[in-house]
Amino acid sequence: MKPLILVTNDDGIGAAGIKALIEVAREFGEVLVVAPDSPQSGQGHAITLEHPLRLYKVDLFEGITSYECSGTPVDCVKMAKHVLTKDRTIDLCISGINHGSNSSINIIYSGTMSAAMEASIEKIPSIGFSLLDYKMDADFTAAQHYARQIIEKVLKNGMHGTLLLNVNIPKRPLSEIKGAKVCRQAEGHWAEEFIPNVDPNGRPYYWLSGRFNCEDSGEDTDIWALENGYVSIVPSMHDLTAHKAIPAMKFLDI
Amino acid sequence: MKPLILVTNDDGIGAAGIKALIEVAREFGEVLVVAPDSPQSGQGHAITLEHPLRLYKVDLFEGITSYECSGTPVDCVKMAKHVLTKDRTIDLCISGINHGSNSSINIIYSGTMSAAMEASIEKIPSIGFSLLDYKMDADFTAAQHYARQIIEKVLKNGMHGTLLLNVNIPKRPLSEIKGAKVCRQAEGHWAEEFIPNVDPNGRPYYWLSGRFNCEDSGEDTDIWALENGYVSIVPSMHDLTAHKAIPAMKFLDI
Numbered sequence: 110m111k112p113l114i115l116v117t118n119d120d121g122i123g124a125a126g127i128k129a130l131i132e133v134a135r136e137f138g139e140v141l142v143v144a145p146d147s148p149q150s151g152q153g154h155a156i157t158l159e160h161p162l163r164l165y166k167v168d169l170f171e172g173i174t175s176y177e178c179s180g181t182p183v184d185c186v187k188m189a190k191h192v193l194t195k196d197r198t199i200d201l202c203i204s205g206i207n208h209g210s211n212s213s214i215n216i217i218y219s220g221t222m223s224a225a226m227e228a229s230i231e232k233i234p235s236i237g238f239s240l241l242d243y244k245m246d247a248d249f250t251a252a253q254h255y256a257r258q259i260i261e262k263v264l265k266n267g268m269h270g271t272l273l274l275n276v277n278i279p280k281r282p283l284s285e286i287k288g289a290k291v292c293r294q295a296e297g298h299w300a301e302e303f304i305p306n307v308d309p310n311g312r313p314y315y316w317l318s319g320r321f322n323c324e325d326s327g328e329d330t331d332i333w334a335l336e337n338g339y340v341s342i343v344p345s346m347h348d349l350t351a352h353k354a355i356p357a358m359k360f361l362d363i
Numbered sequence: 364m365k366p367l368i369l370v371t372n373d374d375g376i377g378a379a380g381i382k383a384l385i386e387v388a389r390e391f392g393e394v395l396v397v398a399p400d401s402p403q404s405g406q407g408h409a410i411t412l413e414h415p416l417r418l419y420k421v422d423l424f425e426g427i428t429s430y431e432c433s434g435t436p437v438d439c440v441k442m443a444k445h446v447l448t449k450d451r452t453i454d455l456c457i458s459g460i461n462h463g464s465n466s467s468i469n470i471i472y473s474g475t476m477s478a479a480m481e482a483s484i485e486k487i488p489s490i491g492f493s494l495l496d497y498k499m500d501a502d503f504t505a506a507q508h509y510a511r512q513i514i515e516k517v518l519k520n521g522m523h524g525t526l527l528l529n530v531n532i533p534k535r536p537l538s539e540i541k542g543a544k545v546c547r548q549a550e551g552h553w554a555e556e557f558i559p560n561v562d563p564n565g566r567p568y569y570w571l572s573g574r575f576n577c578e579d580s581g582e583d584t585d586i587w588a589l590e591n592g593y594v595s596i597v598p599s600m601h602d603l604t605a606h607k608a609i610p611a612m613k614f615l616d617i
Contacts, residue, residue: 153408153437154471161568162557183407183472184571191555192569214484216603217408218437230468230552258617266614271550272605274615289617293604296525298484301445303416314415315446317438342615344608349470350547351526351600358598360520361528363512363543 112138112200119149119182119220126206129249142175143189152181152220182224202228205238212277212331213295225273232270241280251283275343289340295330297323366392366454373403373436373474380460383503396429397443406435406474436478456482459492466531466585467549479527486524495534505537529597543594549584551577
């Protein structure tokens with residue numbers, strides 16, 4: 110039987126990136142799309158507790174069963190698993206292709222990657238894809254090429270269900286990408302700027318802006334790979350325990 | 364100089380839990396409160412990109428500089444760091460006391476713990492506290508007792524800025540709590556139920572419900588500690604790389 114592949118994203122079901130990913134996914138199996146009905150960037154691992162959720166069947170991608178959901182990317186994965194495919198196994202969850210980078214710590218803020226992480230909690234192998242180009246009309250040719258190769262290899266080799274892959278593709282023509290590298294998450298943070306302003310009613314407000322700072326010079330990081338023309342692939346997980354720190358923290362056994 | 368302690372939460376600045384935590388924090392240093400102006404449970408690591416943010420000084424806790432913010436818990440930490448304390452070092456960030464458990468994988472969905480994680484990205488040592496009692500009028504006596512001891516020990520021993528502690532307190536009287544244990548995050552997932560219904564306009568909707576399933580029988584987990592009458596302390600981190608899985612995934616070097 111063909112594998113069942115769940116496709117979602119955080120830019121919304123109308124984004125060019127999810128269409129590009131569906132085109133690749135349909136080469137490998139039966140595709141189910143459950144994606145947000147509006148952009149959900151920066152939603153992290155948010156879930157909707159205070160409001161009801163809407164789930165509507167839509168006819169957007171020829172021959173593909175597709176739903177739009179009023180919730181977050183994580184809600185979409187939960188809906189797919191617990192409402193739409195109760196008696197079937199989802200063999201792979203892929204999320205994206207995100208318009209913009211999710212490398213380094215950006216995995217944590219990313220709705221795209223949080224959807225993949227939710228799948229990993231359900232023990233569904235998952236991959237999030239992001240292209241380092243924020244433009245809505247970005248060229249997804251190179252991203253599709255690498256998504257195809259990575260999905261093929263993961264389906265063939267298998268992957269532990271609790272793993273998720275954070276795949277980022279540099280903004281370069283396919284001919285200028287040197288390959289793909291398995292790497293670790295670079296350490297970094299955002300040097301935030303909040304732009305202050307005053308609304309028409311005279312009340313002050315702030316708008317989040319900022320610049321990403323990488324503080325990690327390792328050549329085994331995703332940031333290094335991307336800056337040097339490689340696709341970065343970071344195997345990631347939802348166990349946040351700092352296992353190595355446990356012995357040093359035993360002073361807190363009270 | 365007294366340490367500067369940032370206090371935030373996800374239940375909102377009016378919740379009983381943050382008041383209980385401020386009472387403890389003020390024993391150890393100068394306290395700055397920046398908390399959401401409304402409940403933000405389940406917001407995970409969401410940040411506000413699409414809307415402006417409001418930040419207002421409020422007079423809620425005697426002698427304590429306090430602000431309410433219209434954004435998520437992560438926004439609150441960013442505001443505290445990048446708008447309110449630019450030239451000063453925040454020595455410790457504490458979040459909570461949450462009304463309800465954030466043990467096991469619930470750290471990922473939790474606004475309380477995401478605030479602590481954001482502090483860790485800024486290299487500010489941080490601790491999230493959660494009491495296993497959802498009630499708004501829960502008894503925080505035991506939680507305060509352990510928060511006091513843990514904060515004292517962390518300030519005395521120091522802690523690496525990239526670490527965060529996920530502290531959960533069982534719902535028991537102080538006399539029935541056996542102590543605190545440093546442990547690892549238990550593996551588990553939510554057996555979700557979406558309750559279907561129909562709104563007054565005849566349109567279907569779903570509401571997220573569910574039951575937590577622990578699939579981890581280890582006696583070194585937070586779930587084990589809590590079920591056996593201990594406070595659980597999980598040292599956690601924002602590096603999500605599955606370092607041990609990297610060699611096995613090298614088949615993806617393309």
